[in-house]
Amino acid sequence: MQIRPLTPTIGAVVEGVDLGQGVSADLAETLRQALLKHQVIFFEDQRMTPVQHRDFAARFGALHTHPLYPGVPEAPELFILDNHAGNPTDNDAWHTDVTFIETPPMGSILYARSLPPNGGDTIWANMRAAYEALSPTFRQFLSELDAVHDFARGFPQRGIVANAAGAEKHARALAEHPPVLHPVVRTHPETGEDGLFVNFGFTERIKGLRRKESDAILAMLFEHVTKPEFQVRWRWSDNAVAFWDNRVTQHYAVNDYLPARRVMNRATILGERPYHRSRMPAEARAAAE
Structure with missing residues (x-):
């Protein structure tokens, strides 16, 4: 196995691994360490069934089932992103996945099933690098703040995904996902590093302001995280896989391929309740010690 970095800041390609053959405990740990180092890792020319995709993701934690997107019949923990002229993407905005729940995902694994002739890239940005590029005074100010993350912001009643899911399903999901509070600056539970944890997709407002x-402040941060210096842009190929650390990244699906079709399957791995080191919960403090 070889790991080839794509930029100094974020992203690497993992070569010499066949995910369809299953992942041992040792290989899973190696991939976890690569993920922590590079924030998003890519695998090319993979052959995975939906069940194999699900089982690979489950190596890293319990899986989240999305309340709106359609599931994959053989592995309902996965969901389908099938975008075309009749169902354009809603992911062409910078976001971190599923921050509208108390324990947002630690990561997501996206598998390219069918691609347009050209276009349809995805861009990821490193939120640790974005945080460290701010002034020390502003970093200190942000570290004391919490923000409201709201399902309704990311999935409005008349939005594309809500319409596709249907009014009844959307209403049920809305009732089951009230707004939640997360720190504006999150301490990574494995690396101990701090990074920004607000995103245009779900962060509605900063508490106490x-x-x-x-x-x-949010407008400034939403613009700041889009600097090219924090980013890697991935050009998809058939059967490629991306695995990203959702705790320290944001991503953007480039919507430049319509009316062509783009079909992806995604597994989402649940994580921990976010915290900042200044407000670290007792169990996290004990684990760190």
């Missing part, structure tokens, strides 16, 4: 103050 006036609305104009919150809007101004």
